[in-house]
Amino acid sequence: MKEQNVLVLNLGSTSTKIAIYQGQNPLFVETLRHTAEELACDDPIGFREKKVMEILEEKGHPIEKVDAIAARGGLLRPIESGTYEINERMVEDLKSERYGSHASNGTGIIGYELGQKYNIPVYTVNPTSVDELDEIARVTGRPEVRRHVNWHALNQKAVAISYAESIGKKYEELNLIVAHIGGGTTIGAHAKGRTVEVNSALEGEGPFTVERAGRLPYSALANSFLNDTYDNMESFQKVMNGKSGAVAHLGTNSGIEIGKRIEAGDAKAALFYEAMAYQISRDIGAAVATLSGKVDAVLLTGGLAYDKRLTNWIKDRVDFVAPVVIYPGENEMEALAFGVLRVLEGQEKAKQY
Ligand SMILES: Nc1ncnc2c1ncn2[C@@H]1O[C@H](COP(=O)(O)OP(=O)(O)OP(=O)(O)O)[C@@H](O)[C@H]1O
Numbered sequence: 001m002k003e004q005n006v007l008v009l010n011l012g013s014t015s016t017k018i019a020i021y022q023g024q025n026p027l028f029v030e031t032l033r034h035t036a037e038e039l040a041c042d043d044p045i046g047f048r049e050k051k052v053m054e055i056l057e058e059k060g061h062p063i064e065k066v067d068a069i070a071a072r073g074g075l076l077r078p079i080e081s082g083t084y085e086i087n088e089r090m091v092e093d094l095k096s097e098r099y100g101s102h103a104s105n106g107t108g109i110i111g112y113e114l115g116q117k118y119n120i121p122v123y124t125v126n127p128t129s130v131d132e133l134d135e136i137a138r139v140t141g142r143p144e145v146r147r148h149v150n151w152h153a154l155n156q157k158a159v160a161i162s163y164a165e166s167i168g169k170k171y172e173e174l175n176l177i178v179a180h181i182g183g184g185t186t187i188g189a190h191a192k193g194r195t196v197e198v199n200s201a202l203e204g205e206g207p208f209t210v211e212r213a214g215r216l217p218y219s220a221l222a223n224s225f226l227n228d229t230y231d232n233m234e235s236f237q238k239v240m241n242g243k244s245g246a247v248a249h250l251g252t253n254s255g256i257e258i259g260k261r262i263e264a265g266d267a268k269a270a271l272f273y274e275a276m277a278y279q280i281s282r283d284i285g286a287a288v289a290t291l292s293g294k295v296d297a298v299l300l301t302g303g304l305a306y307d308k309r310l311t312n313w314i315k316d317r318v319d320f321v322a323p324v325v326i327y328p329g330e331n332e333m334e335a336l337a338f339g340v341l342r343v344l345e346g347q348e349k350a351k352q353y
């Protein structure tokens, strides 16, 4: 059988990642970094689409050779995990930002437009809005506020499946806690293949991060609105999700830079960083209760899982629970390609949004 060519697209806030997979083989994976000025143009999505086409030409893989497109999905209504065909309804929600604004929204839009233009099927795999929470996890102290989540579903599930395979088991046989520690941090309790609890990273749930405020005492937040610190929700979200955490405390969002400062004896950086590890450990502890103490492993992943100082602090607090296994970085491009290949090869059926 001919190996399928899958074009993989993943837009971040400052980068565009493009790959071609031939079957399970990556033929190339390219990361384009964009300046703030470039993305401040009138049509940033059109700008990135043009770049994607240029890269495909440059690498000798014109779009006509592509059998399917795998695009990272953005903020959608809560949906179950799996691979979804990107359809008109999904693109409408991404374009209108009905469920919020996130760099990954643009990926689905570009994928869909290319698919329409060149008659290629387009899919997304485990988008950020996958929501498998138990009913008990949705209840809050205000009857009008019901929880739903946005999180690193793609990478967390890929890492959990990888761990299960490494010990000769199925994801559906294990109870795992997965902490994705990156620009955003999400900690999921995975019970036999379902993520029954996870913090919603863009809504102030969970630990603070290098950019995000995380949970804060609500009286302080209410006061900031009463004092007119923010004009509207958009400016509030921008600060809470992009200009808080290490950016606010230390003026950087880089774990590498924080590590250098700690080496140079910067006590403020050391306290901030250890407090971040402490908050992550506490949320791992909460996930232990969600899983009633039956935990097969704790998995640490995301860009900051490269940092041994940080992961050792977390290990010191949580390795009494279960083995702690580290998967630095993220494997989103492969997870997208493999999800779509499962559909193309008939092992899984694509879902409709
Ligand atoms: N080797 C390393 N040592 C320490 N920190 C690192 C290392 N490599 C990357 N980081 C840090 O990881 C963070 C970025 O993580 P990651 O790439 O997972 O985030 P992102 O993709 O921007 O956002 P998200 O993970 O929320 O999707 C940055 O603070 C970066 O400096």
Ligand SMILES: CCCC(=O)O
Pocket (backbone or CB within 6 Å): 102, 128, 150, 151, 152, 183, 184, 185, 186, 201, 202
């Ligand atoms: C919504 C994905 C998680 C994040 O960006 O923090």
